[in-house]
Amino acid sequence: MFVLAKLQDVVRIPPWLFDKSLNEAIAEELNRKLANRVLYSVGLCIALHDVLSLEESFILPGDGASHTKTVFRYTVFRPYVDEVLTGRIKSCSNDGVQVSLGFFDDIVIPPTSLQQPARFDEAEQVWVWEYDNGKHSLFMDPGEEVRFRVAAETFTDTTPAGPELTTADPAAPAADPAQTQQRKTPYVITATINEPGLGLLSWWSNLG
Incomplete structure (x- = not known):
């Protein structure tokens, strides 16, 4: 029912988390970003299992946060067929x-x-x-x-898409993208x- 998914992401650590260790701050941000979220073809993310590797952190111009390329394993709900x-x-x-x-x-x-x-x-x-x-x-x-x-x-x-081109009656009310996404x-x-x-x-x- 639960599996470990090996994932990779560039984790942004805001300045107010700089008082924490890098591993602790990255774990907090990954759980905030992924917990209870479905990743396409991966499953429902439950909680961070462990961090496998960290690359050197860097700060982008105009952004006070640090950015760290991270490889980690996440506990995911994805039962196998016939389970x-x-x-x-x-x-x-x-x-x-x-x-x-x-x-x-x-x-x-x-x-x-x-x-x-x-x-x-x-x-x-x-x-x-x-x-x-x-x-x-x-x-x-x-x-x-x-x-x-x-x-x-x-x-x-369910990634949000851009506006669709249409040849429908221009006087007709446009579909609400938010409602379409919710369905x-x-x-x-x-x-x-x-x-x-x-x-x-x-x-x-x-x-x-």
Whole structure:
């Protein structure tokens, strides 16, 4: 679930951190910059593990901060495909089930990856497993613990882009770039529970 990613960056240390040791100041700045941030094709950054090397620091003209090229290792959340994890159901919709690990919420179980046969209960807004040919309706209520297998991962580049050229009606209102950016999710895990032993933990304790 967690891996060490070897990264490189030029770390800017502002003057008010000069009273700290270089390693301590760099660690503070790297965690401030990266913690809880998704790096494209790397994963969700959790915390700095260690600093591997530092090059000579320099100060740019007109900037009182120091700049140091740094090679370091960062603890990253990025489960491998087929890894089995346990989380809690955050919500259900016609599009599937959203699962949370507490620190990461972008885990989606599509309808086709649920225990089958399954149906969406519009009144309760939850998915239901029709166990034993419909003799038992097992509800997937929010807050319940669920065991799932990672089926795929999707990274989306959310780097802000420049204005797009368009031939649309100039009188039409322009799209808000900020709103367009907010709709993007940088890292999504697609999961499945359509296997024996997967799904709500309570199912298997009760069925056993």
